[in-house]
Amino acid sequence: MNGGEISCQQKSKFKTSRRSLIEMIIEKSFFISALAAILAIITITLYILTQGIPAIWKIGLGEFALGQVWKPLENQFGIFPMVIASLLGTFGAVVLGGVVGLFTAVFLAEIAPSWLVAIFRPAIALLAGIPSVVYGFFGLVVLVPIIRNTWGGPGNSLLAVIIILAVMILPTVISISETALRAVPSEYREGSLALGASPLKTIFQVLIPAAHSGILAAIVLGTGRAIGETMAVILVAGNTPLLPDSLLDPVRTLTVNIALEMGYAYGLHREALFATGVILFIFIMVLNIIFNLVVNTKEGRCDK
Amino acid sequence: MSKKRRRVQEKILELLVWLCSFFTLGILVWILLYILMQGIPHISWEFLTTSYRGESKGIFPMVLATIYVILLSLAVAAPIGICAAVYLTEYAQTGRLVQIIRFATESLAGIPSIIYGLFGFVFFVSALKLKFSLLAGSFTLSIMVLPSIIRTTEEALRAVPSTYREGSLALGATKLWTIIRVILPCAIPGVLTGIILSIGRIVGETAVLIFTAGTAIQGLDVALNDSSRTLSVHLYMLAKEGLSLQETFATAAILIIIVAVINFLAGRLAANLQKGTTSL
Amino acid sequence: MIKEFTGVKREKGLNEIKRKNWGKASALLATFGLALTIFAGCGAENSGDQGKTGDGAAGLSGKITIIGSTSVGPLARSLADSFMEQEKGVSIDIQEIGSTEGIQAVINGTADIGTASRELKDAEKEAGLDVQTIAYDGIAIVVNPANPVADLTSEQIAQIFKGAITNWQELGGVNQEITVVNREAGSGTRGAFQELLELEEKQADGTKRSLLTDQSLVMDSTGAVKATVAANKAAIGYISLGVLDETVKGVKVNGIEPTLQNVKNKTYAIWRPFLMLTPSGELKAEVKAYLDYIKSVEGQRIVETEKFIPVN
Numbered sequence: 002m003n004g005g006e007i008s009c010q011q012k013s014k015f016k017t018s019r020r021s022l023i024e025m026i027i028e029k030s031f032f033i034s035a036l037a038a039i040l041a042i043i044t045i046t047l048y049i050l051t052q053g054i055p056a057i058w059k060i061g062l063g064e065f066a067l068g069q070v071w072k073p074l075e076n077q078f079g080i081f082p083m084v085i086a087s088l089l090g091t092f093g094a095v096v097l098g099g100v101v102g103l104f105t106a107v108f109l110a111e112i113a114p115s116w117l118v119a120i121f122r123p124a125i126a127l128l129a130g131i132p133s134v135v136y137g138f139f140g141l142v143v144l145v146p147i148i149r150n151t152w153g154g155p156g157n158s159l160l161a162v163i164i165i166l167a168v169m170i171l172p173t174v175i176s177i178s179e180t181a182l183r184a185v186p187s188e189y190r191e192g193s194l195a196l197g198a199s200p201l202k203t204i205f206q207v208l209i210p211a212a213h214s215g216i217l218a219a220i221v222l223g224t225g226r227a228i229g230e231t232m233a234v235i236l237v238a239g240n241t242p243l244l245p246d247s248l249l250d251p252v253r254t255l256t257v258n259i260a261l262e263m264g265y266a267y268g269l270h271r272e273a274l275f276a277t278g279v280i281l282f283i284f285i286m287v288l289n290i291i292f293n294l295v296v297n298t299k300e301g302r303c304d305k
Numbered sequence: 306m307s308k309k310r311r312r313v314q315e316k317i318l319e320l321l322v323w324l325c326s327f328f329t330l331g332i333l334v335w336i337l338l339y340i341l342m343q344g345i346p347h348i349s350w351e352f353l354t355t356s357y358r359g360e361s362k363g364i365f366p367m368v369l370a371t372i373y374v375i376l377l378s379l380a381v382a383a384p385i386g387i388c389a390a391v392y393l394t395e396y397a398q399t400g401r402l403v404q405i406i407r408f409a410t411e412s413l414a415g416i417p418s419i420i421y422g423l424f425g426f427v428f429f430v431s432a433l434k435l436k437f438s439l440l441a442g443s444f445t446l447s448i449m450v451l452p453s454i455i456r457t458t459e460e461a462l463r464a465v466p467s468t469y470r471e472g473s474l475a476l477g478a479t480k481l482w483t484i485i486r487v488i489l490p491c492a493i494p495g496v497l498t499g500i501i502l503s504i505g506r507i508v509g510e511t512a513v514l515i516f517t518a519g520t521a522i523q524g525l526d527v528a529l530n531d532s533s534r535t536l537s538v539h540l541y542m543l544a545k546e547g548l549s550l551q552e553t554f555a556t557a558a559i560l561i562i563i564v565a566v567i568n569f570l571a572g573r574l575a576a577n578l579q580k581g582t583t584s585l
Numbered sequence: 586m587i588k589e590f591t592g593v594k595r596e597k598g599l600n601e602i603k604r605k606n607w608g609k610a611s612a613l614l615a616t617f618g619l620a621l622t623i624f625a626g627c628g629a630e631n632s633g634d635q636g637k638t639g640d641g642a643a644g645l646s647g648k649i650t651i652i653g654s655t656s657v658g659p660l661a662r663s664l665a666d667s668f669m670e671q672e673k674g675v676s677i678d679i680q681e682i683g684s685t686e687g688i689q690a691v692i693n694g695t696a697d698i699g700t701a702s703r704e705l706k707d708a709e710k711e712a713g714l715d716v717q718t719i720a721y722d723g724i725a726i727v728v729n730p731a732n733p734v735a736d737l738t739s740e741q742i743a744q745i746f747k748g749a750i751t752n753w754q755e756l757g758g759v760n761q762e763i764t765v766v767n768r769e770a771g772s773g774t775r776g777a778f779q780e781l782l783e784l785e786e787k788q789a790d791g792t793k794r795s796l797l798t799d800q801s802l803v804m805d806s807t808g809a810v811k812a813t814v815a816a817n818k819a820a821i822g823y824i825s826l827g828v829l830d831e832t833v834k835g836v837k838v839n840g841i842e843p844t845l846q847n848v849k850n851k852t853y854a855i856w857r858p859f860l861m862l863t864p865s866g867e868l869k870a871e872v873k874a875y876l877d878y879i880k881s882v883e884g885q886r887i888v889e890t891e892k893f894i895p896v897n
Binding site: 024027028030031032033034035037038039041042043044045046048049100101102104105107108109112113121122123124125126127128129130131132133134135136138139143168171172173175176177180181184186199201202205214215218221222224225226228229230231232256259260263275278281282284285286289 | 315318319321322323324325326328329330332333335336337339340384385386387388389391392393396397406408409410411412413414415416417418419420421423424427428448451452453455456457460461463464466479481482485494495498501502504505506508509510511512537540541544553557560561564565567568569571572
């Protein structure tokens with residue numbers, strides 16, 4: 002796929018030296034853009050690490066990551082309850098949002114008639130543009146009372162977080178998955194149907210595996226969004242810094258912790274909040290590694 | 306597996322697919338109706354064209370600020386992101402480098418925006434002396450959406466069948482020619498998807514802008530080097546203050562309408578570009 | 586059923602397609618650039634009109650940067666708006682990012698004025714800032730309008746927020762667990778609430794330990810607390826008196842209604858000061874004028890209109 006330049010070509014026949022100069026400039030600017038992007042990424046990464054790692058040293062990684070008491074004003078910096086909340090919330094959201102999103106993408110790419118797609122797609126893009134605050138308030142005023150009246154508890158709960166996050170990552174998952182599904186060459190479809198497989202079987206056993214790279218990208222981006230979401234979660238989660246006993250208990254995620262306290266924290270407290278950012282960073286890296294492992298095993302299976 | 310059981314399984318799957326799709330549509334309609342019904346009654350011509358000073362509660366400067374921020378952030382992030390993705394997919398020889406970059410970009414995707422905001426404050430507002438301004442805000446936002454633009458462009462480029470590349474090169478075109486004239490045009494719809502998603506993120510962003518563009522309210526003459534709220538930030542501040550639910554909903558309604566317009570325009574463009582190509 | 590199958594699209598010549606796509610893409614880019622230039626130009630043109638550095642009635646001009654509390658923000662804005670109407674040459678930017686950020690900003694010179702809705706900590710006092718109180722703000726304890734409980738003693742309130750009383754029944758209400766709603770630890774409102782209801786105790790090393798129950802919900806703004814209490818029959822929380830409206834019910838504390846009147850005549854005891862901080866020493870002319878304006882009769886009248894208590 003990364004086609005290298007074919008050496009035995011009539012390049013010299015078509016190119017004048019001026020054209021090759023322009024081409025070189027353009028290719029160089031591609032390279033420079035990549036450098037710029039890398040530079041930006043490195044800068045942000047360094048910022049997070051330099052601000053956060055000192056705190057982890059001072060507090061001690063075990064104390065920090067596994068401590069169950071978060072009372073920064075009394076010098077207690079255990080973020081374990083928040084870690085669990087973030088983990089469970091993200092996991093639930095990705096499972097719920099990923100499945101619903103993938104199925105919706107399947108619907109859009111393979112089953113829906115084009116007039117329906119023409120309505121659906123802008124609707125989903127619209128969902129992506131709604132600011133998190135709006136989701137948050139909608140969740141607070143509509144979703145939380147429903148949870149409270151149907152299942153009990155204060156309503157502000159882990160369940161509310163999962164549902165709201167799932168809804169928020171739907172647009173990402175759907176649009177990228179749909180693009181990936183549409184990109185599968187029609188030969189795959191035609192071949193499978195010709196072999197007698199039903200359309201649904203074709204979708205689930207041929208197309209989805211074929212599009213797995215894009216679908217995975219969709220899920221990873223969705224996961225990133227879910228883990229980093231703050232504004233919406235703050236309003237529906239309840240933000241109690243304690244370990245949840247059930248789906249209906251209020252929880253506080255890592256991101257909310259940072260947002261709630263960054264405004265007034267200073268000294269070690271502030272550094273501890275940055276350290277929380279570092280932990281988040283590590284999370285996603287671990288998630289990435291896991292996802293990539295899953296992909297690689299799938300890839301083996303996919304060489305039909 | 307018996308034929309009948311398989312058929313039942315498939316029916317269930319099909320049902321699930323339909324259910325999920327309509328769940329998605331349903332949620333959207335619910336949220337939209339909820340906000341629009343509460344917000345639209347409070348929108349007036351004054352609301353749209355005056356500023357938020359003294360007696361008047363207008364949002365014009367905020368609308369302008371939002372448009373500035375979207376345009377500037379994309380003007381910076383889109384070219385850099387697309388070019389970087391081209392380099393990474395088509396030129397970078399070692400898969401190692403590409404993998405590392407991809408790794409880093411995906412990890413960054415989960416960093417809460419408040420940290421980007423603080424970074425922007427330290428770097429753009431203080432160090433580069435841009436002060437609280439839309440400039441500082443836009444630059445910080447570009448860094449924030451860069452990873453996802455790179456990723457989606459990358460996917461779009463990889464989706465172009467290698468036959469296109471090979472055919473073009475076999476016909477004697479240079480690699481650059483192939484990229485610009487063959488691959489990129491085919492990938493444009495996918496790239497646009499990434500950009501539309503980024504626009505959505507930019508419009509909805511609050512934490513970053515509070516620390517970089519600030520929460521000040523200007524008159525009708527907002528400029529790029531002024532500090533100003535965008536619509537999202539304004540919405541956030543209104544919700545925080547809890548003073549007037551109507552203003553809050555009206556602002557949310559306007560925000561949604563603007564996003565709808567932007568998406569519509571972008572969608573038309575994508576549709577035009579896709580006309581005449583095979584499904585990609 | 587798969588729709589790809591039902592229509593085979595005619596494949597146009599590859600070149601034709603690419604040219605078309607490129608045409609569209611270039612058009613988009615051009616519009617982009619054009620729009621950007623137009624908007625930037627617009628902004629630059631108009632900034633002359635509004636007289637940012639023109640001369641006003643009293644000849645003052647300049648820009649004042651105010652950074653600080655989100656509670657004081659709306660009030661500071663109203664005052665700034667009427668001040669700017671009189672002094673057309675002055676422009677005031679107000680950044681509402683938090684009391685602590687505001688105080689820090691004045692200390693390190695980023696802001697001309699800092700605002701806070703809480704008293705300064707000892708460490709902050711050492712910077713030697715000039716502190717002026719511009720208004721007082723009552724704090725109302727609120728419950729859901731459907732909650733039959735309407736009157737509580739300060740002792741009862743303290744017990745509820747400490748987690749000692751957990752059911753509305755114990756207070757004469759329905760049999761339901763109380764949902765306590767707190768603000769975040771850095772909130773000026775919460776700080777004042779804690780202090781006034783004696784919900785904190787001093788430790789040996791000088792820090793104060795909060796006695797508020799761990800089990801409460803934590804919301805990050807007055808608006809969120811109000812919305813939570815308005816939607817939950819069993820909730821109780823505290824908000825700024827200035828935003829009290831019919832969506833929630835303010836309980837009487839020791840028999841006293843939470844009204845501006847009662848805070849003024851000191852019968853309602855839960856309130857906190859709004860502070861404006863400036864560096865000590867000589868201030869810029871426009872900064873001084875603004876602060877004088879706030880403390881003038883006209884300024885204090887605006888304070889009252891915004892439902893806060895004037896300083897006198």
